[in-house]
Amino acid sequence: MQRTIAVVGGGAAGVILSAHLVRAAASHGPHRQVRVLLIDPAETPGRGLPYRTTDPRHTLNAVVARLSAFDDDPEHLLRWCASAGVPAEPGTFLQRADFGRYLTELLGSVPVPDGSAVEHVRGTVVDVVDGPSGWAGAGVSGTGGGGASVTLTLADGGTLRADAAVLALGTPPPVRLPEYEPWGERYVADPWSPDLDERAAGARRVLVVGTGLTTLDVVAHLHPLLPDATFTAVSRGGALPAAHAADPLPPAVEVELDRAFSPAGTLDTAVDVVRRRVAAERAAGRDWRAVIDAVRPQVNPTWSRLTADEQAAFQRVHARSWENVRHRMSHAMRTHVDRLLADGVLTVSTVEAVFGGVDAPGRDTGRDTSAFDLVVGATGLPALTSPGWNPLVDALVARGVLRPHRLGTGLDLTPDAALVDAAGVGHPRLRAMGLARRGLEWECTSVPDLRRQAARLAEDLLAEDLPADGLPG
16 A cells, blocks of 8 residues: 655754655555655755755764764764765764755665655645545555545645645744844844845844854855954843864763652752752763763653643753753864954954844834944744744744744644644644654754654554544634
């Protein structure tokens, strides 16, 4: 029996899921085949936004040993590097362009069993609705079991039908900040805008809004183009991310976070366990980062133990500090940044120190537009349901097929990542990957997260017959 699965989005999440679907079909033997429709407008899937850069200064923030597309084959990426002529060891921070190549070639490296197929459909999905039972047409074979299907409408008017669809949409662009709109053409809201270099030409005083990893990418890219310019990075906390050590693979340590909840632990208990262990490692002269690396795989199980109030408290109180130590810059980037700081090329500060007051997000405070020649937005992730960035999201929100998670960033999902509609009902034939899962899980956007999500989704979508409950009209 062949099952057709539509994967909406051809970035890292979509490609990794497609590869896992094919592998899962092979593991089930000849009685289960899969036809994967990987739908994305790009000519070649795999190069999502983070991996389109060709700047050699833009490297990954995790090492090769941790970025294989498959949990059960941790050396897959390392072997690809050897075959592609990319110098790499387990502790290498690859250029993002090279990892993009890995993703574009990933599907070609996975054997497709007889009766299964992967098709790249170039197009943009603008809506998903219920389709009739048992369907064949538009160049796509029937949905396999004669059961209910979903119909995907493309921007060019074409339609595709599948037994199930997975939204692997990536991340929306940064929101425009109204307080910087008066700066006109000197305000670049999207740091990955293709005209950034052109708009930055001649700037001598550059403000970057944000102090995370994207800010470091912006400064590292623009500094050689603007050698006489100074850069000021601002955020509410005014803190840069932590850095990996010179040896990015420290000896493993054990941190049993689940003990923090036995018999009656809380969020505060868990945070205290981590802080005490970090302090102990530092006091002993060992690498504290090993503690973070040990805690990282336990974050999502811990997240599921928290109450709704505790989850909200983590997002409000602890999320920023966790992200700063969890998503670390490479040692090479740290060396570069230290040099820029020492030379006065880069200044890191708080919004209050630069503009004389802390304002609520999005509020125009009449900031002095003469202070800088250019401002580049590099803030955090906006809500996935933000209007205007994706026509499919807009359509599903308008029809009540999906709703935002109560914490704001991701979507409301069932425990198996099915979209929850406005009435609170989950749809088992519409699933989600990546940032959409922020809320159901906390760690959901890195490659290790994506490969774990993909492995489970592939098994869920191929192992059993899907229910026939429909989408709301």
